[in-house]
Each structure stands twice: as structure tokens, then as C-alpha cells.
Amino acid sequence: MRIFTTLGFLFVTVYLFGQNCDCSSELSHVITYFENNNPAFQKIKNNPKDYKKYRKESEKLKTATKLEKDSDRCIVYLDQYVSLLKDHHSDIGFQMKRTDLSTPELIANFKSSKNYLQFEKTSIDTVQLIPLLRAKKTSDIEGIYSDGGKIVFGIIKKENTLNQYQGVVLKKNKLLDVGHVLLELTQKEVQRFDVNYNVGLLGFNTNRIFKNLKIENGQITNFGFSKINTGSTSNEKExxxxxxxxxxxxxxxxxxxxxxxxxxxxxxxxxxxxxxxxxxxxxxxxxxxxxxxxxxxxxxxxxxxxxxxxxxxxxxxxxxxxxxxxxxxxxxxxxxxxxxxxxxxxxxxxxxxxxxxxxxxxxxxxxxxxxxxxxxxxxxxxxxxxxxxxxxxxxxxxxxxxxxxxxxxxxxxxxxxxxxxxxxxxxxxxxxxxxxxxxxxxxxxxxxxxxxxxxxxxxxxxxxx
Missing domain, CATH: 3.90.226.10 (2-enoyl-CoA Hydratase; Chain A, domain 1)
Structure with missing residues (x-):
């Protein structure tokens, strides 16, 4: 069975944390857990050549996490470690804490907070932009995306760049304003992107989620987003x-x-x-x-x-x-x-x-x-x-x-x-x-x-x- 962690589904769960996360300690725990419990690691351990390479790469990640000061970037190193196992069905997920936004007053307080105001907002002309994005092909990274609910944004190429894109909010809701940069994307190869998802705008304890993702056929599967209003919608059955x-x-x-x-x-x-x-x-x-x-x-x-x-x-x-x-x-x-x-x-x-x-x-x-x-x-x-x-x-x-x-x-x-x-x-x-x-x-x-x-x-x- 295809197994992917759809982050949008995890966001509905609320967890409380009583401490800051030290990335070096987190990585050490993750390494110990997989080495003791994961069957794919046992294959690596029994192959001297593979095990030597694994140890070398693990040590590099340990060194990098000791120098990392941005706690939100810890997921990058944890993901890189899991990729060493060569086990497609093992991964690292999130347990997210969300700010109480149950009343208009709490929402107003959150939107005036220093944390919320740190996020970039760009000026866009939706009247001109939306028709252009609707005409994009399903296979094109540019276009209009939604989570099927209240989040609607357009992915557009940043000016004067070769491989930089932004996911800019097109429809205002109670947390997001038009122009907010929700996603930042760097294309690494065909259909492969480094993605920075600014979930702090949605009231979560993690400001940014970093993922290297394959994005194809208008689907950002890991984040639960799909392309909508495309001018080349395919009616092709499965x-x-x-x-x-x-x-x-x-x-x-x-x-x-x-x-x-x-x-x-x-x-x-x-x-x-x-x-x-x-x-x-x-x-x-x-x-x-x-x-x-x-x-x-x-x-x-x-x-x-x-x-x-x-x-x-x-x-x-x-x-x-x-x-x-x-x-x-x-x-x-x-x-x-x-x-x-x-x-x-x-x-x-x-x-x-x-x-x-x-x-x-x-x-x-x-x-x-x-x-x-x-x-x-x-x-x-x-x-x-x-x-x-x-x-x-x-x-x-x-x-x-x-x-x-x-x-x-x-x-x-x-x-x-x-x-x-x-x-x-x-x-x-x-x-x-x-x-x-x-x-x-x-x-x-x-x-x-x-x-x-x-x-x-x-x-x-x-x-x-």
C-alpha cells in the first residue's frame, strides 16, 4: 500500500510541549530508535561496506545538528538520516501544537503577534494573476492550489530567478491575508523541490516545515494540496x-x-x-x-x-x-x-x-x-x-x-x-x-x-x- 504522511491531516491534533527541542538530542534518539527497531537497518549493519558508509553519513549529520541554530530545520536532518536506511515506508512525522484561536479576540491577538508579523507578505493583483494561473497546465508547477477547504494560493515564479517559486495566498480567510507567502519552493530537478511551508501563519508551534518533495500532476501530496481551476483539467480515468x-x-x-x-x-x-x-x-x-x-x-x-x-x-x-x-x-x-x-x-x-x-x-x-x-x-x-x-x-x-x-x-x-x-x-x-x-x-x-x-x-x- 502506498504510504505517505499527509501533514495537513496531522495538523488537527493538538499536543503540548514543555521544552525547546534540541536537534542534536532529537537526532541521537532517532538514530538509536531505528538502529534498535528497524529491519532495513539490520541489512545495512550486516554489510561491512554499507555499514561504513552509513556510519560516515550519520556522523556528518550529528556534526551538522550541533551547529544548527534554527530548531525548525531539524526535520531536514532527520529526513536525511531516514533516507540512509533505504526504507521507503519509514519516515519522520510531526506532532503539532496549535494556538487557541477559538474566538475573534484570540485570532486578533495572534495576528498582531511578533511571530505572525515576521512572515512575508507580497503585493499582488489577483484580478490579473488568477486568470493567468488558471490557464496553466496541470503538469506546470505554477497554478492555483487548495487544501479543499479555506486555503487557496497560487504558485508563481519569483522574478529574476531560475528555480525559485512562491506560494502566495489568493483568498483571504480568518488567518491568512491575500499576498501572504505560504510556501517557498526551490526546484532541484524535474518535479523535485525543496519546500518551506510557513505553518506558523496557521498558528502552529513550528514556524516552518522543510521538505524535499516530488510535485507532479498538480499534487503536493505531503502537504495535502491539489491544483484547482486549471485550464487543462484532465478527465482521464485511473x-x-x-x-x-x-x-x-x-x-x-x-x-x-x-x-x-x-x-x-x-x-x-x-x-x-x-x-x-x-x-x-x-x-x-x-x-x-x-x-x-x-x-x-x-x-x-x-x-x-x-x-x-x-x-x-x-x-x-x-x-x-x-x-x-x-x-x-x-x-x-x-x-x-x-x-x-x-x-x-x-x-x-x-x-x-x-x-x-x-x-x-x-x-x-x-x-x-x-x-x-x-x-x-x-x-x-x-x-x-x-x-x-x-x-x-x-x-x-x-x-x-x-x-x-x-x-x-x-x-x-x-x-x-x-x-x-x-x-x-x-x-x-x-x-x-x-x-x-x-x-x-x-x-x-x-x-x-x-x-x-x-x-x-x-x-x-x-x-x-
């Missing part, structure tokens, strides 16, 4: 089926979001006969970020040629992980908790007593005789799970670029840093086979340049076969 020629069908699946599962299963029922009527099928998983595994299970009979091996999950046993599992204790994991308590600390045990298993399907189809799976770096999580099941078939070839590598670790549990400002989200399980694909991704049988027509390339391979 799935599509069409006939390419007399022998080839094409199926595009751009998401396995759990909300789409019922729609997709109904969609699959409607295209079953056409799929079984032709010898070749192209399934396009490009930019499918995952979701629910139930969203693709009905496709397995088309590829099935032998019992499917189910990868075994292992859980990392540590005192802290046992506590995390006990905090969410249910009948489903009571047996696992007991086995963790009896196991030797700081070792892996099987998540399930059954261990490795195979899955035999009752049905399979004659057609299609050959299936081409297209995937790229945007293909992740549950979509990668589908790839690995399909790769066990004699019918399947894979085309494109390495997948995203979001498949090796799971069962995220949440801890907290000493000052209470950040949450530690660490995986606790690894898959025996899938973990080798984490970060590096699944390599296709046929690598193809992005600029090439992948569909036509797949058809050419069918012709050769």
Missing part, C-alpha cells in the same frame, strides 16, 4: 481498456487505490470476454503508486501458469517493537506478540507460523497467450506486488524501467521523539525475497528509454515471438 489491433488488447491501470477496488472489479468483469478473445495483452502500470492488493487479484487468472509462491514476512523482535504491537493489540496479533516475547531479542522471526506458502488458483485462461507488463519508477507498492506475481508466469514479459522499490518492508509502527515534536514511523517487518527490491526496484526484462513508444515496442516483441 483505468482504461482498448483494442490495439486484431491480436492485441491494451489495459492501463494507473492506481490501485482501495477506493477504486469495487470499480476496478466491475470494470474487469466487463472486459473479461474481450481480453480472452485475443492472444496478446499489454498491461500498463506506469505511475501506478499502489494501494490495495485486492485491486488486481482478479487479473491473476490471465497470467497463471503454476502455483504462486507467497513471500514470507519476518518481524524484527525488539523490546520497543513488542510495545508497539501491544499498543495496537487485537485478537489477530496476540499469537505473534507471544512469540515475539519468547524469541531472542534483536532477531527476526516469522510473522506467521505457517512461513512460506504457495497459492493455487482454481481458474486460468488460455488467452491471452502472452502478456507484456509496462512499468517505471512511478510504479510502486501494491503495483510491484502484482509485477512479482505475474513474473512467476511463463506468459509474461516485462518492459520499461526499474520500478519504484516500495515493496521490501512493512507494518509501520509509530514512536515519539523526547521533546514530543516529531513522530518516528518505522517498519517492523521485511519480506525475505521482496526486500532485495527496496529502493532499487524490480528490473524489467527489456529496458526502454522514456522517450520511446513503449506500447509499440511491446507489440514488436509480440511479433517476434
Amino acid at each position: 483505468y482504461e481498456f482498448k483494442t490495439v489491433n486484431d491480436s492485441v488488447n491494451y489495459l492501463r491501470l494507473s492506481s490501485f487505490d482501495h477506493k477504486l477496488t469495487d470499480q476496478l472489479n466491475s470494470f474487469y468483469n466487463g472486459i473479461d470476454k474481450p481480453i480472452q478473445a485475443k492472444p496478446y495483452l499489454i498491461i500498463d502500470l506506469r505511475n501506478n503508486g499502489g494501494g490495495s492488493e485486492k485491486s488486481y487479484l482478479n487479473l491473476l487468472p490471465y497470467a497463471y501458469t503454476r502455483p504462486l509462491k507467497i513471500d514470507a514476512a519476518l518481524v524484527w523482535v525488539s523490546p520497543e517493537n513488542i510495545k508497539r504491537y501491544e499498543e495496537i493489540a487485537s485478537d489477530g496479533n496476540a499469537e505473534l506478540i507471544e512469540r515475539m516475547k519468547k524469541a531472542k531479542p534483536f532477531t527476526f522471526i516469522s510473522y506467521s507460523e505457517k512461513g512460506n506458502d504457495t497459492w493455487t488458483l482454481e481458474t486460468s485462461t488460455t488467452y491471452p497467450k502472452k502478456i507484456a507488463l509496462l512499468f517505471d519508477r512511478g510504479t510502486a507498492s501494491a503495483a510491484e506486488g502484482m509485477i512479482l506475481y505475474f513474473l512467476q508466469s511463463d506468459k509474461v514479459i516485462t518492459i520499461g524501467d526499474n520500478s519504484g522499490g516500495y515493496i521490501g518492508y512493512g507494518n509501520v509502527m509509530t514512536g515519539q521523539t523526547p521533546c514530543g515534536k516529531y513522530t518516528i514511523r518505522s517498519t517492523t517487518t521485511k519480506y525475505e525475497e521482496k526486500s532485495k527490491y527496496e529502493f532499487v526496484g524490480i528490473e524489467p526484462m527489456y529496458k526502454v528509454a522514456k522517450e520511446k513508444d513503449w506500447i509499440m515496442y511491446a507489440i514488436s516483441l509480440f511479433s517476434k515471438n
Whole structure:
């Protein structure tokens, strides 16, 4: 499942802090927590070359945090540390304290405070600017964005800069005035930005949140913002089926979001006969970020040629992980908790007593005789799970670029840093086979340049076969 921390959702929770956060101490705690409890770190520790590099980079971060005077920037170093683990599902989150803004008087006091007045406000002509931003393409970073509620801002390029942008408020609300600079962005590469989110304007204890984010298709996912009123809104569905020629069908699946599962299963029922009527099928998983595994299970009979091996999950046993599992204790994991308590600390045990298993399907189809799976770096999580099941078939070839590598670790549990400002989200399980694909991704049988027509390339391979 695609797992992202949407900061907008965390802002509704109020926490109290009784001390200033020392970044060096916070980092030391985070390092100790992950080294004791994270399964991906154990892989690094067991590889002398990787462990030496990890230690070197960790020491650099420790030195940097001792010199850092801006407490809001601590998240930058914590994020950099977590990236050393090469575990896509572990991260650092926020626990935010918000000022009491329940009355007009409290709001007025907050807006006259020194902290609020420190934030930049620029002069803009909304009458002229808004139509220009509405006309921007969905793929353009410039445009109008909203959280779906009362925050509306436009991202515009700063004058006389090559890669600097600002998110400027376009619609006044009780906290924000038109012209307030809510976001500051520096483009690092295509679709990748360093983002400074001025959450102090919204009454939070942290003035700024710094993140290195991928922003694409009008989505600033980590902050809960989406592009609106764009002149090129796409009505494209997350799935599509069409006939390419007399022998080839094409199926595009751009998401396995759990909300789409019922729609997709109904969609699959409607295209079953056409799929079984032709010898070749192209399934396009490009930019499918995952979701629910139930969203693709009905496709397995088309590829099935032998019992499917189910990868075994292992859980990392540590005192802290046992506590995390006990905090969410249910009948489903009571047996696992007991086995963790009896196991030797700081070792892996099987998540399930059954261990490795195979899955035999009752049905399979004659057609299609050959299936081409297209995937790229945007293909992740549950979509990668589908790839690995399909790769066990004699019918399947894979085309494109390495997948995203979001498949090796799971069962995220949440801890907290000493000052209470950040949450530690660490995986606790690894898959025996899938973990080798984490970060590096699944390599296709046929690598193809992005600029090439992948569909036509797949058809050419069918012709050769």
C-alpha cells in the first residue's frame, strides 16, 4: 500500500510541549530508535561496506545538528538520516501544537503577534494573476492550489530567478491575508523541490516545515494540496481498456487505490470476454503508486501458469517493537506478540507460523497467450506486488524501467521523539525475497528509454515471438 504522511491531516491534533527541542538530542534518539527497531537497518549493519558508509553519513549529520541554530530545520536532518536506511515506508512525522484561536479576540491577538508579523507578505493583483494561473497546465508547477477547504494560493515564479517559486495566498480567510507567502519552493530537478511551508501563519508551534518533495500532476501530496481551476483539467480515468489491433488488447491501470477496488472489479468483469478473445495483452502500470492488493487479484487468472509462491514476512523482535504491537493489540496479533516475547531479542522471526506458502488458483485462461507488463519508477507498492506475481508466469514479459522499490518492508509502527515534536514511523517487518527490491526496484526484462513508444515496442516483441 502506498504510504505517505499527509501533514495537513496531522495538523488537527493538538499536543503540548514543555521544552525547546534540541536537534542534536532529537537526532541521537532517532538514530538509536531505528538502529534498535528497524529491519532495513539490520541489512545495512550486516554489510561491512554499507555499514561504513552509513556510519560516515550519520556522523556528518550529528556534526551538522550541533551547529544548527534554527530548531525548525531539524526535520531536514532527520529526513536525511531516514533516507540512509533505504526504507521507503519509514519516515519522520510531526506532532503539532496549535494556538487557541477559538474566538475573534484570540485570532486578533495572534495576528498582531511578533511571530505572525515576521512572515512575508507580497503585493499582488489577483484580478490579473488568477486568470493567468488558471490557464496553466496541470503538469506546470505554477497554478492555483487548495487544501479543499479555506486555503487557496497560487504558485508563481519569483522574478529574476531560475528555480525559485512562491506560494502566495489568493483568498483571504480568518488567518491568512491575500499576498501572504505560504510556501517557498526551490526546484532541484524535474518535479523535485525543496519546500518551506510557513505553518506558523496557521498558528502552529513550528514556524516552518522543510521538505524535499516530488510535485507532479498538480499534487503536493505531503502537504495535502491539489491544483484547482486549471485550464487543462484532465478527465482521464485511473483505468482504461482498448483494442490495439486484431491480436492485441491494451489495459492501463494507473492506481490501485482501495477506493477504486469495487470499480476496478466491475470494470474487469466487463472486459473479461474481450481480453480472452485475443492472444496478446499489454498491461500498463506506469505511475501506478499502489494501494490495495485486492485491486488486481482478479487479473491473476490471465497470467497463471503454476502455483504462486507467497513471500514470507519476518518481524524484527525488539523490546520497543513488542510495545508497539501491544499498543495496537487485537485478537489477530496476540499469537505473534507471544512469540515475539519468547524469541531472542534483536532477531527476526516469522510473522506467521505457517512461513512460506504457495497459492493455487482454481481458474486460468488460455488467452491471452502472452502478456507484456509496462512499468517505471512511478510504479510502486501494491503495483510491484502484482509485477512479482505475474513474473512467476511463463506468459509474461516485462518492459520499461526499474520500478519504484516500495515493496521490501512493512507494518509501520509509530514512536515519539523526547521533546514530543516529531513522530518516528518505522517498519517492523521485511519480506525475505521482496526486500532485495527496496529502493532499487524490480528490473524489467527489456529496458526502454522514456522517450520511446513503449506500447509499440511491446507489440514488436509480440511479433517476434
